Amino acid sequence: xxxxxxxxxxxxxxxxxxxxxxxxxxxxxxxxxxxxxxxxxxxxxxxxxxxxxxxxxxxxxxxxxxxxxxxxxxxxxxxxxxxxxxxxxxxxxxxxxxxxxxxxxxxxxxxxxxxxxxxxxxxxxxxxxxxxxxxxxxxxxxxxxxxxxxxxxxxxxxxxx
Amino acid sequence: xxxxxxxxxxxxxxxxxxxxxxxxxxxxxxxxxxxxxxxxxxxxxxxxxxxxxxxxxxxxxxxxxxxxxxxxxxxxxxxxxxxxxxxxxxxxxxxxxxxxxxxxxxxxxxxxxxxxxxxxxxxxxxxxxxxxxxxxxxxxxxxxxxxxxxxxxxxxxxxxxxxxxxxxxxxxxxxxxxxxxxxxxxxxxxxxxxxxxxxxxxxxxxxxxxxxxxxxxxxxxxxx
Amino acid sequence: xxxxxxxxxxxxxxxxxxxxxxxxxxxxxxxxxxxxxxxxxxxxxxxxxxxxxxxxxxxxxxxxxxxxxxxxxxxxxxxxxxxxxxxxxxxxxxxxxxxxxxxxxxxxxxxxxxxxxxxxxxxxxxxxxxxxxxxxxxxxxxxxxxxxxxxxxxxxxxxxxxxxxxxxxxxxxxxxxxxxxxxxxxxxxxxxxxxxxxxxxxxxxxxxxxxxxxxxxxxxxxxxxxxxxxxxxxxxxxxxxxxxxxxxx
Numbered sequence: 226x227x228x229x230x231x232x233x234x235x236x237x238x239x240x241x242x243x244x245x246x247x248x249x250x251x252x253x254x255x256x257x258x259x260x261x262x263x264x265x266x267x268x269x270x271x272x273x274x275x276x277x278x279x280x281x282x283x284x285x286x287x288x289x290x291x292x293x294x295x296x297x298x299x300x301x302x303x304x305x306x307x308x309x310x311x312x313x314x315x316x317x318x319x320x321x322x323x324x325x326x327x328x329x330x331x332x333x334x335x336x337x338x339x340x341x342x343x344x345x346x347x348x349x350x351x352x353x354x355x356x357x358x359x360x361x362x363x364x365x366x367x368x369x370x371x372x373x374x375x376x377x378x379x380x381x382x383x384x385x386x
Numbered sequence: 387x388x389x390x391x392x393x394x395x396x397x398x399x400x401x402x403x404x405x406x407x408x409x410x411x412x413x414x415x416x417x418x419x420x421x422x423x424x425x426x427x428x429x430x431x432x433x434x435x436x437x438x439x440x441x442x443x444x445x446x447x448x449x450x451x452x453x454x455x456x457x458x459x460x461x462x463x464x465x466x467x468x469x470x471x472x473x474x475x476x477x478x479x480x481x482x483x484x485x486x487x488x489x490x491x492x493x494x495x496x497x498x499x500x501x502x503x504x505x506x507x508x509x510x511x512x513x514x515x516x517x518x519x520x521x522x523x524x525x526x527x528x529x530x531x532x533x534x535x536x537x538x539x540x541x542x543x544x545x546x547x548x549x550x551x552x553x554x555x556x557x558x559x560x561x562x563x564x565x566x567x568x569x570x571x572x573x574x575x576x577x578x579x580x581x582x583x584x585x586x587x588x589x590x591x592x593x594x595x596x597x598x599x600x601x602x603x604x605x606x607x608x609x610x
Numbered sequence: 611x612x613x614x615x616x617x618x619x620x621x622x623x624x625x626x627x628x629x630x631x632x633x634x635x636x637x638x639x640x641x642x643x644x645x646x647x648x649x650x651x652x653x654x655x656x657x658x659x660x661x662x663x664x665x666x667x668x669x670x671x672x673x674x675x676x677x678x679x680x681x682x683x684x685x686x687x688x689x690x691x692x693x694x695x696x697x698x699x700x701x702x703x704x705x706x707x708x709x710x711x712x713x714x715x716x717x718x719x720x721x722x723x724x725x726x727x728x729x730x731x732x733x734x735x736x737x738x739x740x741x742x743x744x745x746x747x748x749x750x751x752x753x754x755x756x757x758x759x760x761x762x763x764x765x766x767x768x769x770x771x772x773x774x775x776x777x778x779x780x781x782x783x784x785x786x787x788x789x790x791x792x793x794x795x796x797x798x799x800x801x802x803x804x805x806x807x808x809x810x811x812x813x814x815x816x817x818x819x820x821x822x823x824x825x826x827x828x829x830x831x832x833x834x835x836x837x838x839x840x841x842x843x844x845x846x847x848x849x850x851x852x853x854x855x856x857x858x859x
Binding site for chain 3 (some may be wrong): 404405406407408409410411413415416419420428429432433436437439440441443444445446447477478480481482484485488489502503505506508509510515516518519520521523524526527528530531534556559560561562565566567568569570571572573574575576577578579580581582583584585586587588589591592595596597598599600601602603604606607610
């Protein structure tokens with residue numbers, strides 16, 4: 226398997242992913258799955274400014290990503306897949322496409338209507354439902370901000386608050 | 387000791403670290419030396435500042451990580467060092483001042499966490515965020531900065547007081563001689579200078595520059 | 611489209627020094643960003659009133675940036691607001707820029723310019739430059755770079771708005787960052803023998819001590835910042851043991 230990390234993080238490409246996870250997973254490519262970003266060059270340029278030269282960035286819509294996913298899994302290149310919210314990841318996972326894969330919840334920050342679950346995870350009621358649906362599609366949902374920190378499983382995430 | 391000067395410096399240094407400016411008055415080297423100047427013994431402040439600086443080089447204020455607050459720690463340690471001077475031989479005094487500074491930095495770091503939680507209530511509480519106005523935001527933001535200044539002043543002042551008492555009472559009991567006291571600072575400090583290499587890319591990427599540097603440093607030692 | 615007058619531009623620049631003034635774990639520097647933007651928001655939405663307050667609330671949400679590069683974000687957001695850009699687009703700009711400015715600033719300043727200036731100052735002080743020259747020289751040199759970065763990034767933001775990324779990529783920043791890491795590794799090498807020989811404490815140490823110092827320095831260079839905790843605990847522990855021995859006697 227060449228998808229080394231599937232992560233939900235509203236900051237998308239940033240230090241924790243590039244340096245924090247990057248230095249232990251040694252990815253070749255970061256794929257951002259987001260319908261809006263996939264068509265917006267100016268935003269893509271901003272997101273990729275801080276990226277080291279050896280790391281390639283790619284932006285895809287959910288549909289494109291679903292078609293390309295089997296290819297990424299077979300490809301020897303090491304890929305990190307990012308979405309900015311749980312809903313996009315759930316859409317990516319539909320029809321059990323991500324069955325058995327771990328989905329990492331890495332950074333959903335404070336916003337009105339969201340409640341604190343962990344210092345780096347705030348969830349609204351809708352997001353809790355999406356998370357359950359993501360698990361129903363067969364994905365293993367866990368939260369962890371950095372490779373060295375503790376893994377929190379779905380039961381604990383939804384049980385709190 | 388001029389307590390007012392210590393408190394004032396602590397406040398300025400505490401604010402400079404994050405809240406306002408980041409002009410690096412909050413580096414242990416600068417904060418320690420300024421404390422020495424304020425108390426009339428610049429070189430005593432410099433000695434503590436130099437050692438604590440070497441220990442602070444690898445601490446990066448990245449993201450929401452939690453780290454010791456080296457600036458106010460250095461003010462407290464330098465003030466204690468100046469104030470207790472003469473109570474014992476200079477070498478153990480320096481070791482104890484440095485050791486105290488390293489401990490007080492982590493105490494100061496805890497105070498920073500508390501003040502950041504307080505800021506959360508001030509500017510980012512559930513009800514606050516929905517009801518902010520231009521004027522209330524300005525008031526709350528400036529209020530947070532005033533509290534941060536007060537925090538720095540308090541932490542430096544209490545640290546200077548506690549450190550001074552500890553140094554006066556304990557330093558005369560030092561049992562291992564001057565060379566061991568200073569040698570320990572040197573051994574630890576060397577480790578910390580070495581630890582900056584990975585910051586710049588590590589041995590694999592920067593060995594040439596690092597080795598040339600060591601040769602230059604050795605040449606300076608031989609020629610001086 | 612609202613012009614941003616000289617007073618407004620100067621006001622935002624000065625306020626950007628306080629962008630981290632209410633740093634908190636929930637919105638990070640969100641309130642500081644709104645605080646820094648206020649001169650522009652007042653120019654666009656009026657001195658007071660519900661439209662101004664609504665804009666303040668919009669900008670007081672989560673934001674993060676390296677403090678020295680925050681003027682770029684502040685300038686660009688002010689530009690977008692002044693041009694009457696849609697609030698949703700401004701929000702998307704903020705989401706896109708915040709990770710990049712953090713990563714860029716951390717690498718350029720916290721792991722580059724700052725340790726390079728500090729190591730250079732340490733080297734000067736350890737070869738006998740007077741304390742006041744070292745301290746004043748450091749503050750002047752470091753802050754010259756610091757202020758240039760703030761001014762440059764502020765201008766870039768004000769002029770380019772959404773298009774800052776293209777300029778950033780073509781700028782000297784990536785090359786500068788590389789140069790700083792080479793200088794840093796060199797200076798770490800220069801400072802190491804000066805520290806290990808005992809100059810750090812104004813003493814010429816015997817060979818066994820210097821060898822011990824070299825060994826610990828090797829471990830530091832190999833494992834990096836993680837050695838700090840054991841070294842600090844070792845130093846404090848040694849100090850306590852040295853006191854304890856005499857007290858029990």
